[in-house]
Amino acid sequence: MKIASFNINGIKARGPALVSWLKESNPDVALLQEIKSVDEAFPKETYEDLGYNVETHGQKSFNGVAILSKYPLREIVRGLPGDESDEQARWIEATICASLEIKICCLYLPNGNPLPGPKYDYKLAWMDRLYLKAQELLSSEQTTLMAGDFNIIPQAEDAASPEAWTNDALFKIESRAKFRKILNLGFLDAFRACNEGPGHYSFWDYQAGAWDRNDGIRIDHFLLSPNCSDILTDCKIDSSIRGLEKPSDHVPIWIKLNL
DNA sequence: ATGCCTCCCCGAGGGAGA
Numbered sequence: 456m457k458i459a460s461f462n463i464n465g466i467k468a469r470g471p472a473l474v475s476w477l478k479e480s481n482p483d484v485a486l487l488q489e490i491k492s493v494d495e496a497f498p499k500e501t502y503e504d505l506g507y508n509v510e511t512h513g514q515k516s517f518n519g520v521a522i523l524s525k526y527p528l529r530e531i532v533r534g535l536p537g538d539e540s541d542e543q544a545r546w547i548e549a550t551i552c553a554s555l556e557i558k559i560c561c562l563y564l565p566n567g568n569p570l571p572g573p574k575y576d577y578k579l580a581w582m583d584r585l586y587l588k589a590q591e592l593l594s595s596e597q598t599t600l601m602a603g604d605f606n607i608i609p610q611a612e613d614a615a616s617p618e619a620w621t622n623d624a625l626f627k628i629e630s631r632a633k634f635r636k637i638l639n640l641g642f643l644d645a646f647r648a649c650n651e652g653p654g655h656y657s658f659w660d661y662q663a664g665a666w667d668r669n670d671g672i673r674i675d676h677f678l679l680s681p682n683c684s685d686i687l688t689d690c691k692i693d694s695s696i697r698g699l700e701k702p703s704d705h706v707p708i709w710i711k712l713n714l
Numbered sequence: 715a716t717g718c719c720t721c722c723c724c725g726a727g728g729g730a731g732a
Contacts, residue, residue, distance in 0.1 A: 464731085465721050489731090491722060516722050517730070566732055569716075606732075625732060660732065661719035672732080704720075704731080 456553060456712045457481070459693075460561070460602040460675055462488040462658075462705035466497055466521075472701055477505055480693060482709055483525045484551060486561035488604045490519035497521065512547040519544045520561045520603070526551045535562070537584035545581070555598055555714050557683070560588075562603040567624025575624050578606070582633040589637050592680065599680040601642070604705065606674055607634040609644065612653040613673035625674060637678065645677035645710050649690040657692050658705045666697050675708045686713040 459482035463469040466487070477485065485507070490497060492513045499509045507523035512533040522528060528549040535546035548560040564585070567578030585601075592599045608626045611617040620626035638644060646655070656671025665671065671694075679687060689711040697706045 468721060489721085566730085568732065620732090623732070658732075660717095661721090663715090663718045665719095674732080 456483050456714055457709055458484040458486070458559070458600070458602070458677075458712065459707045459709035460486040460488070460604075460677065461707040462563070462604040462675060462703060464489050464491070464703040464705065466490040466492045468701070469703055470498065470501065472696070472699065472703070474501065474505070476693070476696055476707065477502075477523075480707065480709065483553075484559060485523040486559070486602050487521040487523065488519075488561065488563040490521050491516060492519055510547060510549060512544045514542070514544040517543070518563055520547045520563050522547055522549050522559065522561055524549070524551055526553045528552075535581070535584050535588060537587060538580070550597075553714060557712075558592065558595070558597045558599040560592070560599070560601040562601060562605070564603070564605045564607065566606050567630060570622070570624045570627065578624055578630060579633065582630065582637075586633065586637055586640075589640055589642065593641055596682070597680075598683045598686075600677060600683050600710075602677040602708075604674060605634065605676045607631060607676070608672050608674055609634060609647075609676075613655070615654075615656065615670045615672070620672070625672065641681050642678040643681075643684040643687070645679050645684070645687055645690040646673070646692070646708065648684070648687060655692060656694065657708055659697055661704050675705055677708060677710050679710075683712070687711070688713050
């Protein structure tokens with residue numbers, strides 16, 4: 456089974472590029488972030504015609520996450536618990552019904568810049584809520600994964616120019632520590648289980664020719680529970696599509712599970 | 715480089731992204 460995650464930076468702008476990538480890559484499940492659309496405006500039929508069940512958690516203009524799945528989805532949860540006043544659409548989870556049931560969580564973690572300030576505080580608080588959710592997911596002992604745009608550069612080797620990010624919310628020791636704390640609960644960074652060394656990125660800024668200079672960062676991740684790690688067979692980043700027509704600033708990352 | 719593009723809102727130009 457192939458499961459992909461892709462920050463598309465707007466479902467309206469990315470429609471054609473998303474459809475051709477889905478046809479080419481043919482994931483069984485695709486987790487989308489930054490759909491930037493309300494649920495009613497999401498073009499569900501386009502993706503249903505490609506064989507996907509579609510569940511969205513959108514909002515006007517900003518954020519928004521979605522799950523496309525060739526397998527039936529049940530127990531859909533929209534929103535990360537822990538703050539009733541949080542209206543930003545950054546979390547959707549579902550159980551996919553394949554030969555094994557898998558709990559799939561699609562997330563768009565806050566960027567956090569500028570720093571210091573309320574946006575950074577929101578990011579750190581969101582990560583504290585994510586930690587509690589991660590604990591709860593593990594205690595269920597269900598085969599579980601969390602994937603999406605974490606807006607975290609885990610290590611210096613995950614940036615082409617780490618020195619440029621030292622005071623950025625994506626690379627601050629504080630936010631990286633919260634990410635590591637979640638890993639330390641027992642989640643595996645699937646990409647690092649399957650790939651070594653620097654030079655692997657999932658985001659290149661639109662500005663200053665970042666793609667042409669390969670000035671990227673690795674901020675889109677798959678985190679697997681121990682029983683999910685046991686069936687991991689591969690994890691790759693589809694970096695080449697960053698060079699195609701009208702690209703997102705992110706590229707897809709995918710895993711393969713042995714089932 | 716507190717912003718070199720691109721997205722969204724809409725129908726100008728500002729907020730947001732990372």
